[in-house]
Amino acid sequence: MQEATFLILTALASGSQHGYGIITDVFGISDGQVKLRAGTLYAALDRLSAEGLVEIDREEIVDSRLRRYYRLTDAGRERLAEEAARAQSNARVALMRLDSISGTAGG
Amino acid sequence: MSDRSLLERRYRRLLACYPRAFRREHEAEMLVVLLACARDGRRRPGLADSADLLWNALRLRLRLTASRSVPSVFWGVRLMVLAAVFELVSMGTVIATERGVRAAVVRHFPRLDAAHVTAAVHGQVVSVEIGAPIAAAMWLLLAWANDRGHRWARAGAVALFVLTSISLLGAAGQHAAAYALADLLTGVGLCVVALAAMLLIIATGVRPQPGIARSVGCDQCRSASRRGDDRAPGSEPCLPSKTCRSGCVK
Numbered sequence: 001m002q003e004a005t006f007l008i009l010t011a012l013a014s015g016s017q018h019g020y021g022i023i024t025d026v027f028g029i030s031d032g033q034v035k036l037r038a039g040t041l042y043a044a045l046d047r048l049s050a051e052g053l054v055e056i057d058r059e060e061i062v063d064s065r066l067r068r069y070y071r072l073t074d075a076g077r078e079r080l081a082e083e084a085a086r087a088q089s090n091a092r093v094a095l096m097r098l099d100s101i102s103g104t105a106g107g
Numbered sequence: 108m109s110d111r112s113l114l115e116r117r118y119r120r121l122l123a124c125y126p127r128a129f130r131r132e133h134e135a136e137m138l139v140v141l142l143a144c145a146r147d148g149r150r151r152p153g154l155a156d157s158a159d160l161l162w163n164a165l166r167l168r169l170r171l172t173a174s175r176s177v178p179s180v181f182w183g184v185r186l187m188v189l190a191a192v193f194e195l196v197s198m199g200t201v202i203a204t205e206r207g208v209r210a211a212v213v214r215h216f217p218r219l220d221a222a223h224v225t226a227a228v229h230g231q232v233v234s235v236e237i238g239a240p241i242a243a244a245m246w247l248l249l250a251w252a253n254d255r256g257h258r259w260a261r262a263g264a265v266a267l268f269v270l271t272s273i274s275l276l277g278a279a280g281q282h283a284a285a286y287a288l289a290d291l292l293t294g295v296g297l298c299v300v301a302l303a304a305m306l307l308i309i310a311t312g313v314r315p316q317p318g319i320a321r322s323v324g325c326d327q328c329r330s331a332s333r334r335g336d337d338r339a340p341g342s343e344p345c346l347p348s349k350t351c352r353s354g355c356v357k
Contacts, residue, residue: 019140037156038140039163042133046167066135 001083007034008044009053009072009080016057016071019045045070053079110150115142117152124164173254180253183307187250187264190271190300191243197293198239204289205232211286238274242267246301253308261308268305272298 004026011017011025023036048054053076057069072080118141122134141156152160173180209228213221245267252260275294283291 019136020143023140023144037159038137038144039156039159039161041140042129042137043163043167046129046133065139067139068136 001079004034004036004040005044005048006080006083006087008036008041008048009076009083012054012070012072013077013080016069018067018069022070048076052076110148111142113150114145114152117150118142121152121157121160121164124161126164126167129167169251171250171254177311179307179311180256183264183304183311184250184254186300186304186307187246187253190297190304191246191250193293193297193300194239194243194246197290197297198235200293201232201235201239201287201290204287205229208287208290215282215286242271261311264305264308268298268301271301 007026007029008022010029011022017025019038019041023038023041026034026036045054049056049070052073054070055073057071059069060067115138118138119134122130122137125134141152144156145153171184173184175181205228209225212224212228213219216224245263249260249263249267253264275291275298278287278291278294283294
């Protein structure tokens with residue numbers, strides 16, 4: 001799973017959000033590293049809805065403009081949990097190995 | 108005209124590059140996001156935003172959408188992409204073996220004039236250099252069109268397979284096996300891939316075009332197409348199993 005996709009699903013994990021909300025949230029989650037652009041975001045949302053991982057939660061009209069909120073589906077929640085567990089286990093191994101090398105070097 | 112509405116008009120022009128179904132579904136909310144992200148006083152879309160929009164529009168237009176639930180189309184389309192690759196590989200083989208083929212022909216027909224043989228072999232190579240990229244482009248076009256369920260593309264696959272076979276048989280008829288074995292073998296590989304792709308595509312029942320599917324599809328197809336999802340017919344599983352004429356598969 002690409003990083004942008006992972007971060008979009010993560011942004012939606014705590015509740016439904018509209019497009020601009022997702023962009024600012026992803027910017028925050030990634031510590032300012034990932035700045036999603038509209039083309040990338042909506043191509044991803046379109047693909048994720050087709051795969052059944054996200055769905056439209058509700059629509060509002062604000063200042064006569066459409067604001068559409070997206071939320072994770074159960075399948076999306078499951079998929080994100082799997083990906084997060086995988087990333088966590090990979091990161092743990094990486095940190096452990098780095099630790100053991102610096103431990104050897106230090107001792 | 109205010110800066111804002113000028114900017115909006117320019118964004119709309121960029122969004123016009125997207126496929127119609129995608130625009131119907133997302134254009135309004137994308138505009139909101141694009142305008143929300145733009146600094147005040149901005150009159151033109153930023154370069155990075157424009158590039159991102161155009162790049163994703165291109166990807167959406169080219170993206171293969173046939174679902175695995177229709178395996179013959181799914182794999183047939185992929186074999187056509189492979190056939191395009193094979194065309195280029197066989198062109199590379201022909202170019203790389205030109206010298207060897209010339210030597211073999213001279214050995215094979217000792218009475219022929221060497222300059223004449225060189226010209227004849229080079230002529231063949233040039234015709235492949237022109238024909239193969241065109242054929243590869245045709246395979247890619249047919250892959251895309253079959254993926255979208257266009258009926259003419261099924262006939263196109265048959266026609267291109269026949270042309271490919273004729274050119275292979277032509278090469279075999281010129282004793283290619285004797286002096287251009289590598290070229291002939293990549294040609295055979297190409298024909299096998301093309302044959303498999305064609306058989307898979309024509310084995311598929313008539314796949315309805317999205318416009319037709321909307322009117323005959325089951326409820327779920329129709330609700331999916333109302334959402335602007337062109338991939339619904341033939342791809343999304345439907346609830347009333349096996350009853351949908353649109354070809355959605357349960």
